[in-house]
Amino acid sequence: MRALVVQHDHVTEPGLVGARLRERGYDLTEVTVVPADRHHTPDVTFDFPEAAEWDLVVSLGAPWSVYDESAIGSWIGGELALLRKAHHLGIPVLGVCFGAQALTTALGGGVERSARPEIGWTEIDTHDPALVGRGPWMQWHYDRCVPPPGAEEVARNAVCVQAFRLGRSLGVQFHPEITRWMLEGWLAEGGAEECAQQGVDTAELLARSRELEPRARDNARRLVDGFLDRVAGVTH
Template sequence: MTRRLLVIGHDYLETAGSIEGRFAERGYAIESVRVVPADRIDDPGVDFDFPDPREYDAVLVLGARWSSYSDTVASWVKPETELLRSADEAGVPVFGICFGGQMLAQAHGGSVAASPVPEIGPSVVAGVPAVAGVWTQWHSDRFTPPHDATVVGANGAAPQAFVLRRNLAVQFHPEVDADNVQGWLDDGGVEDARSRGFDPDVVIEHVRSLDADIPARAAALVDYFLDEVATS
């Protein structure tokens, strides 16, 4: 039987890119939901009925432009937190990216807070082979992993990846390429980057230099999740 992957997106600019592509190559049928529609970006406190994670073989949780602890998104962060806990209790593997990784931390006893060192653009991560290397980042929050998690990636700015049972959380964006980041820049990211001391022109050119390697590196990360984390 075909395995099913639930992809949870939070706003219209988030895409699963090469990560989703590798799941498809590994035999997963992709089913996607989007929490906040484009016309509610400025008022994201929507009510959303999440699917039952127990009906899927894995869950992929993508990034978002909001903080997981913000009251403006509490209406759907709370039920999404319950989804993550239900998946964990049922042994359904969950892969969380950036906001998704922060949600995993928050759901399982860790925490999320504003980072004193925001990361925008590529940065180096040390860790297990599938995690180590240069990854594109865009976050001003960071997670503190749950006490019983194993940190498998980090740098000087923040913990970058952890494993907890069948959950993998990463702080970086393995799924995006330069076109995705350009979309972020065009949607207010230029001002955000500059306000945090980053040159958007330098950021996009640095990201573009990584594009050729993204599919292979994303595939290796998905393989690590499926072959090592999801089977633990």
């Protein structure tokens, strides 16, 4: 089975989500939209693959906003078209953070600024813990999803909708894919300054992440299994 993984920047990899997909028999093809040398000038040109070529599409996080035309207007339309076409073809789509925001936009929902950002590990309220557990999940976002028409809200917290599903597509606002290496990369690429602005202690964040590594791996495995078995309809 072929899975397309849209990696928007050089740091945010499929991580724990990708590891579980491979364990479930998927052959991952990862495409990176913005190379490392354009991280701070992400208005690149990128041609997205055809949706029909894949059995599964995963759209990962990114440090930009879906609606920021000045930063990513050169390529976000192509991604929205990919996600919209995949969904309409019945190809399962998993959107993660920015990927969830792109998914909801592609399907007729919206994205807006959150009342406050979320950075760090949090638990969430879930209507379907067998699909999306309480966590704790890594959060790092300033925007929030307005789910598309007909979508089912699966989880939320006081800040925003944390998970929604529509057909064979699932969007999650948090980061089940997170690894310690990935978090260190975010901090190195401007995340440390963001943490300082928001009053987040980076040493505590890294220590908490090390402590939660086993639980994060288990949570990611359960989420991927729930997505494949309950949303995508793929059996073991």
